[in-house]
Amino acid sequence: MLRVVFLLLCPLLSKGHVTPFANCPQFFLNGIPPTILRSNNRYQQICQCLLDQNLQPEYFYATLYDTENRIPVYSAYVFQHPHVPRQDKWLIEPQLDGINGACMTAPTSLLSNNIGHRQAVECDYDGTRYDKGHLYPVSHTATQRAMQATFTLTNAAPQDSNFNRGQWRLHELSLVNILGTHPNSFVVTGVVPGNQKIAAGRVMEARYYWSAYCYRDNNGIYHSSGYIGPDQNGRVQTLVLGDLEVALQGFYNVQTFTVFGGQCY
Structure with a gap:
């Protein structure tokens, strides 16, 4: 048992490759993704998918993933009015760890000691x-399949439970009210990494969560807003x-950072 745990936390070296954003431009305003951070092989573009009944990828959203901190930088999606119940069953992205597989899957279906080398696994959050x-x-999905696709650990980061279940949840629900009548709204939600890793020291905590939306009204006018939290009072600004x-731009230490490709102002 000790040997299995050690291999899970300290897997063999590998380099994964996942589906680039060019394969899922539908999740970005005018097909232009947010700024893509670049540092050798650290940041991976993922078109998040599940296999359909014909074993073909069905895409639901896009994620830029930080394989060093083992948390996403951001996920981009088109808002859907929710009407599906939550069903927790966490998945992983096999290709990040050099394992064959076109889409996310349950880690128990993979027979490899390499799982978790470049991504988080569930036990990272234990205790x-x-x-x-x-x-x-x-709360922003409208189908059972879309709901299931949000439960991949490449779409999650360590978030203080009080903030997650309190102010950030209220923020997510407020967007349902704002965007509910605008079915083609584009949303990007991201994470600013903190300074320490949780539990076994593999996964970086989130310092801030942020989000932004953009939509065009019937007159062709763009509307947008941004959000970030928690602030000093534990709220979302x-x-x-x-x-x-x-x-x-400052948090990610880049010259420019655009959420919607320099559009939607």
Whole structure:
């Protein structure tokens, strides 16, 4: 048993390759993704999918994943009005760890000691005060399949349980009210990494969660807003999109950071 645990936490070296954003432009405003962070093989583009009845990939959203911190940078999706119940069953992305597989799957279906080398696994959260905080939340999905697809650990980061179940949940529900009458709204939710890793020291905690939306009304006018939290009072701040992008530019230490490709102001 000790040997199995050690191999799970310290797997063999591998390099995975997952589906690039070019295969799922439908989740980005005008097909342009948010700024893609680049550092050798660290940041991986994932078109998040489940296999359909013909064993072909069915895409639901897109994630930029940080394989060093083992948390996502952001997930991008098209808002859907929710009407499905939550069903927790966490999955992983096999290709991140160099394992054959086109889409996310249950880790128990994979016979490999390499699982978890470049991504989080469920036991990373055991015994911590953190929730597996969704970026693309269940409350923004409209089908059973879309709901299931949000339950991959590449779409989650360690989020303080009080914030996750309190102010951030209220924020997610507020977007349901704002975007419910705008079915083609684009949403991006991201994580600013913190300074320490949880539990076994493999997965970086989230310092901030942020999100932004963009939609065009019937007159062709763009509407957008940005959000980030928790602030010093444990709440979610509302920002204009441009101010959020300036903040993210500093947090990610890049010259520019755009959420919607420099559009939707």
